[in-house]
Amino acid sequence: MTRLPGSFLLALAAVAAVAAVTTALLPVLGLASAALLFLLPVLLAAARGGLWPGLLAALAGTAAYNYLLVEPRYTFRIDRLDGLVSVCVLGAVAVVTSRLATRLLAREAEANARAQASAELAQLSAVLAAGDANDALAKGMAFVGGRYGPARLIEALTTANRDAVFTSLDLAAAAWALHNGDMTGHGTEIMGAADWSFVPVVAKSRPDLAVLALARRPEGGARTMSELEQVQQLAWLLGQCRDRASLDRERGERAVLEQSERLRRTFLASLAHDFRTPLTIITGRLELIAQRGSGGRDPAVDDALAAAHRLDRTMADLLGAARLEDGSLRAANESCDLVDATASACAALVIPPGLAVTRRVPADLPFVHADPVLLQHVLANLIDNGLRHARRALTIAAEPEDDRIVLTVDDDGPGVPVAERERIFARFQRLAGTDHSQGSGLGLAIVKGFAEAMGAKVSVGESPLGGARFALSLPRSSGASG
Amino acid sequence: MSRILCVDDEAAILRLLSVILQRDGHAPVPAPDARAAMAALGAGGIDAVLLDLGLPDRDGLELLPALRALAAVPVIVISARADVQEKVAALDLGAADYVTKPFDGDELLARLRVALRGAGTQAGRDGVLTHGPIRLDRSRHEVSVHDRPVALTPREFAVLAELVAAGGRILTHGALLESVWGKAHQQDVEYLRVVVRALRLKLEDDPAQPRLIRNEPGIGYRLD
Structure with a gap:
């Protein structure tokens, strides 16, 4: 809708043309048809030039009609009532027609603009949907830049700060938009004096708010609110694409993590395999040698066998330590029978000659909550530790205590000094110390780590036997108790 | 005397298994990989299989059903890993039993006896x-x-x-x-x-x- 002087001239010219035609043909046309013809320039002017040219055509047409056609002709005087009525009706109809035509025109223009806006949105979605999210986002920004002038995506104020094109007012507007999720800067109500407009690209409540910065038009025209509203729609689309990009990125990072996790597991599994295969050959061959001898077993062979078994246990402890370290340990929570667990732990151990092992685990002991495999490992390590320190006696006992079951392993060895009692469960404690007869020290660290993973507690104190008492306190199973 | 197919990629383990098996009067049939195992089992006359799960050419857990499909003989899995899931998976896939490396020769023979017996007298008699x-x-x-x-x-x-x-x-x-x-x-x-x-x-x-x-x-x- 342009209101150039041209459309006013056009209105007057059209009225003049109709006036000439009607004046010449009045006897043929009659007054009523002539009056109708004066509506044509009104329609033309309103359609081409809008409201004001239309009104001008209405006024000029009415005047010309009055002056040229209504009796007495060539004066603006009106003698007869019907003449007055026809002039007034023509005037009113012309004015209303002009307004209606203008409104129709405006509505059409609005529909056009809306169609254009949706086409633009559709185009941008197509651009953003294609291919890799990061590339699509860059292409989407280029698309917006191509239509609305220089555009930038600001994800944090620090990136905006480094950009020399922003004045301090721009930065303030950007900060507002980033913090509050409002449209700010040029063309808006908030800091409208800024050179750039800032449009949020994600919903207000999001912590990762980002804004689209749009430079003031170089040709100088101010951005209208409706234009910025369209830009807001485009910005939402950009925001969705940005979400897709960050999801893709997260997925990629997770995949890398899973990959390294898998590698590590494969490594540990093959390490176990590489260790145990030679151990199998060593122990197998040693056993065959031991059986070959006719008169009694050779103690040297038994020593070698015991050492090989120790190596196997250390390997299991090392793998357990690796699982504790990287947090991949997932303890199951089943109800377990401690009678079962101690029986299988004892069955797996070689009890040195001259050592009496007493088991006092009541057959009707309530079940405990634990991971059966970890529990087995914990018990084996505790009993193994006791066997290595005991002189003559080792006692394994268990009894209920409130809502827990406490299993104790007592030995008559040297015991653990009070000052050492906390440190003894620390990793490689024994290795750093002077006494290497006690193994790597990994065993008790595994006990503590696995116990804690199962919700159990382990502690060390004095034993009535004179040595150390290790106590494992396990949550009692709420279910059946045997 | 039973013919026992031993599948392991380690020659020393195969030799060890041979000695252990011969002690109980069995005849060992060594196979260093999955391909040889399938061939030996396909040739017939095998009474039981000792299968190492860590084979170079095929995953042992994959081979297990294939072996079971080829001949209805008991398979005892030998695993180098303490991983419980792997053992349960092997048993679910039809393994008769398992032993963990390093295994005890007597224990292996005992498991084998049970597995061979089970294969022969699985049909219940008078209840x-x-x-x-x-x-x-x-x-x-x-x-x-x-x-x-x-x-x-x-x-x-x-x-x-x-x-x-x-x-x-x-x-x-x-x-x-x-x-x-x-x-x-x-x-x-x-x-x-x-x-x-x-x-x-x-x-x-x-x-x-x-x-x-x-x-x-x-x-x-x-x-x-």
């Missing part, structure tokens, strides 16, 4: 099963230990019957739960623990130091 001191009469629903009659609930009887029928082979928790309680209760290990506890109190000479029913943590139960 009377025995294992060590346990005598279980399926048709009359009677159990005795050392000729001492023991009264069992139907669940206890069913679990014990499964274990006795397995004759020392390991039964996984899942398998026991499925055959006694039904498929829907495969995960309810707690049911099984309660029943095994009750069985111990009734069967064992000293229930605090059980000897008859052996627990394999995280895997299942077997009769000793």
Whole structure:
């Protein structure tokens, strides 16, 4: 809708043309048809030039009609009532027609603009949907830049700060938009004096708010609110694409993590395999040698066998330590029978000659909550530790205590000094110390780590036997108790 | 004499297995990889398979069903990993039993004897099963230990019957739960623990130091 002087001239010219035609043909046309013809320039002017040219055509047409056609002709005087009525009706109809035509025109223009806006949105979605999210986002920004002038995506104020094109007012507007999720800067109500407009690209409540910065038009025209509203729609689309990009990125990072996790597991599994295969050959061959001898077993062979078994246990402890370290340990929570667990732990151990092992685990002991495999490992390590320190006696006992079951392993060895009692469960404690007869020290660290993973507690104190008492306190199973 | 196919990529392990097997009068048939194992089993005359799960050319867990499909012989899995899931998976895939490296020669031979026996006499006779001191009469629903009659609930009887029928082979928790309680209760290990506890109190000479029913943590139960 342009209101150039041209459309006013056009209105007057059209009225003049109709006036000439009607004046010449009045006897043929009659007054009523002539009056109708004066509506044509009104329609033309309103359609081409809008409201004001239309009104001008209405006024000029009415005047010309009055002056040229209504009796007495060539004066603006009106003698007869019907003449007055026809002039007034023509005037009113012309004015209303002009307004209606203008409104129709405006509505059409609005529909056009809306169609254009949706086409633009559709185009941008197509651009953003294609291919890799990061590339699509860059292409989407280029698309917006191509239509609305220089555009930038600001994800944090620090990136905006480094950009020399922003004045301090721009930065303030950007900060507002980033913090509050409002449209700010040029063309808006908030800091409208800024050179750039800032449009949020994600919903207000999001912590990762980002804004689209749009430079003031170089040709100088101010951005209208409706234009910025369209830009807001485009910005939402950009925001969705940005979400897709960050999801893709997260997925990629997770995949890398899973990959390294898998590698590590494969490594540990093959390490176990590489260790145990030679151990199998060593122990197998040693056993065959031991059986070959006719008169009694050779103690040297038994020593070698015991050492090989120790190596196997250390390997299991090392793998357990690796699982504790990287947090991949997932303890199951089943109800377990401690009678079962101690029986299988004892069955797996070689009890040195001259050592009496007493088991006092009541057959009707309530079940405990634990991971059966970890529990087995914990018990084996505790009993193994006791066997290595005991002189003559080792006692394994268990009894209920409130809502827990406490299993104790007592030995008559040297015991653990009070000052050492906390440190003894620390990793490689024994290795750093002077006494290497006690193994790597990994065993008790595994006990503590696995116990804690199962919700159990382990502690060390004095034993009535004179040595150390290790106590494992396990949550009692709420279910059946045997 | 039984012909035992030994599948392991390590030559020293194959030699060790040969010596151990020959001690019990078996004839070892070595196979260094999956391809050779399939060929040897396909040729026939094999009574049981000792299968290492860590093979160079094929995953042992994959090979297991293929071997089972080729010939109906018991397969004992030899695993270098302490990983419980792998053992349960192997048993679920039809392995008769497993041993963990480093294994004990006597234990391996004992497992093999049980597996070979199971293969021969799986068809129940007159409904009377025995294992060590346990005598279980399926048709009359009677159990005795050392000729001492023991009264069992139907669940206890069913679990014990499964274990006795397995004759020392390991039964996984899942398998026991499925055959006694039904498929829907495969995960309810707690049911099984309660029943095994009750069985111990009734069967064992000293229930605090059980000897008859052996627990394999995280895997299942077997009769000793």
